[in-house]
Amino acid sequence: MKLFFISDIHGSLHYARMALEAYKKENAGYIAILGDQLYHGARNPLPKEYNPKETAALLNGFADKIIAVRGNCDSEVDEMVLDYPIMSTYSTILYNDRRLFLTHGHIYGESNLPKLKAGDVLIYGHTHIPKAEKRGDIYIINPGSITFPKENHPNTYGILEGNCFRIKDFYGNVYMEVSLD
Template sequence: MKILVLSDSHGRIENAKAVLQRLEQQVDMVFHLGDYDEDAKALQSMFSGLPFHYVKGNNDYGWDTPSHKLVTAQGKRFLLTHGHKERVHFNVNTVAYWGEEQGGDAVIFGHTHVPFKDGDGRVYLFNPGSISLPRDGFPPTFGIISIENERIEGAIMEFDQGTIRRRKREL
């Protein structure tokens, strides 16, 4: 199973739309981690053949979108959050502890606009970065999470001037 992970599109869905157009037949599910949940809703209507799961971020104010969501895929429990309430800008330990408390196999979060992954702890941590407004010198990024042989593995993908490639340098 492959899951496309997007975050922090901030009303600029052109890159996300282009990525989905290219990968629609290669992924089984989409996560959007907020900022903006309206972007996730628009993409969901454009690509209605894919299951979408999304949460709201610190710039989302609607009542109909949850701030946290549990999604089970192939027996793995994914906890989705934007990350601002867990203060991921300062430290990922809080989100890791929260994931453990909730019995999650992975915590998928955004907010920082900087990609991050860590599979060394009890809970797999994954941040795809920002598809539209990257920071710290990164190009626009998104993630692909694979579940194979009961193992979760995340890949940070770069979307640079229309080209999709796996990030070569480890984070």
């Protein structure tokens, strides 16, 4: 099964549309949203086409395909307008005999790793900086931000298919990848 990962939408209807178009083109089974869905956050400028209400309506059209976790900008009121749960600090997916630990990154992350076994994968957002690497015997992946990329990175999303995690730009170009051996 092919999985699609995005993070840090921050209420941008423009980038949410672009991400969902990429999801359709990728023909993935599920969408994992790694937090910060509707609110732009006090440290961020208003994103392009900032419209949390319409962004929620757009995402709700895919509710049966979304697995989401809470970001530091997400709140209970956001969950009231979304048709899928978002208030969990983390979620796990069992995939090809390994655990994918999904989180936003403000609680669990590279500096505060959850308990993972060899071969497991930490997938998080929050930093807006893409990453795909093996560290010791675990994998650390961040698909980047679809709305506010940092450090001159492009707007990116992630694809997990087979044992390869690819981070792509909105043109479908592979930006980074790691093989999950």
